[in-house]
Amino acid sequence: MKKYSLLLLLTVFGILHARAQKINTSITNFNKNWQFVKDIDTTTSSTLLSDSRESKIKWDNISLPHTAHMEPVEKVIEQWQGTCYYRKFFTLPATARGKHIALQFDAAMHEADVFLNGKQIYRHLGGFLPFYIDLSNEVKSGGRNCILIKLNNQDNPVIPPAKPIKGLDFNYYGGIYRNAWLIIKDKLHISNAVQANREAGGGVLLHNEEVNPSSAKIIVKADVANDYRVQKKACVKVTLTDDKGNVVATGISGKKNIEPNKFGTFEQSLAVTNPQLWSPGRPYLYHLKVQVMYNGAEADELVLRTGIKTAKFTADGFYLNGKKLMIRGTNRHQEYPYIGYALSDNAQYRDAWKIKRAGFNFVRCSHYPPSPAYLDACDELGIMVMDAIPGWQYFGNEEFQQNSYQNIRDMIHRDRNHAAVILWEASLNETGMSKAYMDNANRLVHGELPYKDVFSAGWQDYAYDVFNPARQHLNAPDYFKKYDKDKPLLLAEYGDWEYYAQNAGFNQTEYQNLTKEEKSSRQVRGNGQERLLQQALNFQEAHNDNLNGKIVGDVNWLMFDYKRGYATDLQTSGIMDIFRVPKFSYYFYQSQVDVSRSKPMIFIASYWNDQADKTVKIYSNCNEVELKLNGKPIARQMPDAGSNTNNLAHAPFTFHVPKYQPGTLVATGFINGKVAVTFTTSTPAKPYKIILKADYSNKPFKAGCNDAIFVYAYVTDENGTIIPDAINAIDFSVEGATLVGDKRTRAEAGVAPLLIMGGEKPGKVSIRAASINLKPGELDLTLQ
Secondary structure, eight states, X not given: OHHHHHHHHHHHHXXXXXXXXXXXXXXXXXXXXXXXXXXXXXXXXXTTTSSOSOOSSOOEEXXXXXXXXXXXXXXXXXOOOSEEEEEEEEEBOGGGTTSEEEEXXXXXXXXXXXXXXXXXXXXXXXXXXXXXXXXXXXXXXXXXXXXXXXEEOSOOTTSTTOSOGGGOSSOOOOBOOSOEEEEEEOSEEEOOHHHXXXXXXXXXXXXXXXXXXXXXXXXXXXXXXXXXXXXXXEEEEEEEEOTTSOEEEEEEOOOEEEOTTEEEEEXXXXXXXXXOBOOSSSOOOEEEEEEEEETTEEEEEEEEEEOBOOEEEETTEEEETTEEOOEEEEEEOOOBTTTBTOOOHHHHHHHHHHHHHTTOSEEEETTSOOOHHHHHHHHHHTOEEEEEOSOBSOOOOHHHHHHHHHHHHHHHHHHTTOTTEEEEEOSOBTOOOOHHHHHHHHHHHHHHSOSTTOOEEESSSSSSSEEOOBGGGGSSTTHHHHOOSSSOBEEXXXXXXXXXXXXXXXXXXXXXXXXXHHHSSOOOGGGOHHHHHHHHHHHHHHHHHHTTSOOSEEEESOSBOBOOSSOSSOBOOOSBOTTOOBOHHHHHHHTTSOTTTSOOOEEEOOOOOOTTOOEEEEEESSSEEEEEETTEEEEEEOOOOSTTTTTOSSOOEEEEOSSOOSSEEEEEEEETTEEEEEEEEEOOOSOOEEEEEEEOXXXXXXXXXXXXXXXXXXXXXXXXXXXXXXXOEEEEEEESSEEESOSEEEOBTTEEEEEEEOOSSOEEXXXXXXXXXXXXXXXXXXXO
């Protein structure tokens, strides 16, 4: 009996001990219960930096991510710049005493002074990368604390991108616009790579070796910090599991003594049999658990996702897992209307989902490092990434350059384990960099990642492993076709500036009857069918011509319309507008994905509402299309042929209709003679009603995280056909969520967009849209 009691006691103790191990490491979202204020006179505000709840300052209660100022979509004034303050009162449990305690901010724009309980403890320069603050010796465990952050986003010549906002081709907004985290760990723990700031060190560093379809090695390098005052002997255990949780490989290092306030490095190799290789077509991710073990118990744990792959750039192409793959990409600015950069993790995912759905296998993060959540989405969805440091048309002094070098280090320390990242753009875009700077930047990349098949990229043909200019940077339009250096060439931008500036070098006489605005790729949806078709043709023409050159891929400019510091209007060469509504060019790119890697698609790029219409453009990845008008066949034909189509994966189909008749167009796509897909469009009748639809993009509308989604009000006829020239003023009302921006929005090309933000609690969200002489639209959503 005593034996069984002892056994039971030991079992219970083991369970409790196991639970206690889980409590050793706590990484908690720190986004809620903040206060915010801006544009105040701090000279008389003695309570601002204190931990007192009593204050004459009127603080707004907010949660993160947060923008310092709601900006209008059509810029009538410069974006807000100035000083703002965030503060939060918090209490740590008494059990946190004696632990490693830290705060991490994923990004705050862009000069941060951090105070704890009235004392300045940290200062950070930079608006796009994380900073990690060790509070262990400053914070009160078991008592109330006040963290206060003074943020300034005004022009600063030493903080990249540094160029004054009035001359910048994008806006960078303000606020603590990404997540914050409270970290409580044992003092013997895996270090934070950004905070450690050690070359090829800190945190956990992964790389793959000897990868082939039958086997692979994952080299795991873990950096363990000892914040104790005594030596600690530790080892590191690693466990790799597949997507179903099955253990694939394990390893445990030898024990090492780590001196007080020092670190130890543990490196080991995991052998994987028959690895599932990561690729855009099959983005397979493993889970890796890294445990710090001390006296047989877990002291700290980190779990991360990883993909096994090889990626190699050569002068004759890009090779993924040993197979040549053409990079087909887009650029993306990370902003939303109104809220600027303050996107939820779900909103970040939705942007990546749209890029994948558009048919791209690659994204350039122009011109700064994106959110970690966005990179997570790229890992998951299979979108290869060029990670980029902040910079655009500005080269500063020595302090600026040192801060830029630190951006390179921090970017790599943060993002080096992402399966999606294949290129490091350690270059200041469109900037006259010195050779010394470029040499140093390239050395930094390879010092941080001292392995083969690591590639830096730069827009100047010097120092970097991959040359990634924009098409317009090449002076002569045929230069890239004659480029014969032993260096990979990736066209990082095309389709916009060369048409805007009229130097594309193509058959411009074909467009001689068009105005400059009509020739441009910068087109809003409301500009009408012909100008949207011209934008799509520009992208088609440039992409087709790019493929005449010896390139590893091309990257269009760009995915989404965005706001700029130097102009009062939007930059509108996006294939979707700033509200993520597609233009015709979106469907052109979608058609370039073969049916072996995507579903059959077809789209009629015509509103069919103009008596002058006798030509119908259709985008499809089918090999044959039939068009009918009012049930009667117009033609069944193969894709277009000619100088603008000869290199395309799938050329458009251009149909010539003998005589315009209002009614219904039906396009049917055939693959190998069999019906694969159909698309229908009709001549719109009179405006009759509003139809509301929400854009989830594969992610639910989530409570408790400042999630924001778009809702679209379509002005339609009685049959539900969109009225493409409708500009009705739409009045919105929302219950159960926050309406962001204006309650009254004017439709553009028949669509009025709305942005709503979820609150803290799940529940029903009701939206109503009304307009004079239209039947109102109603939509109920679930905030989960």
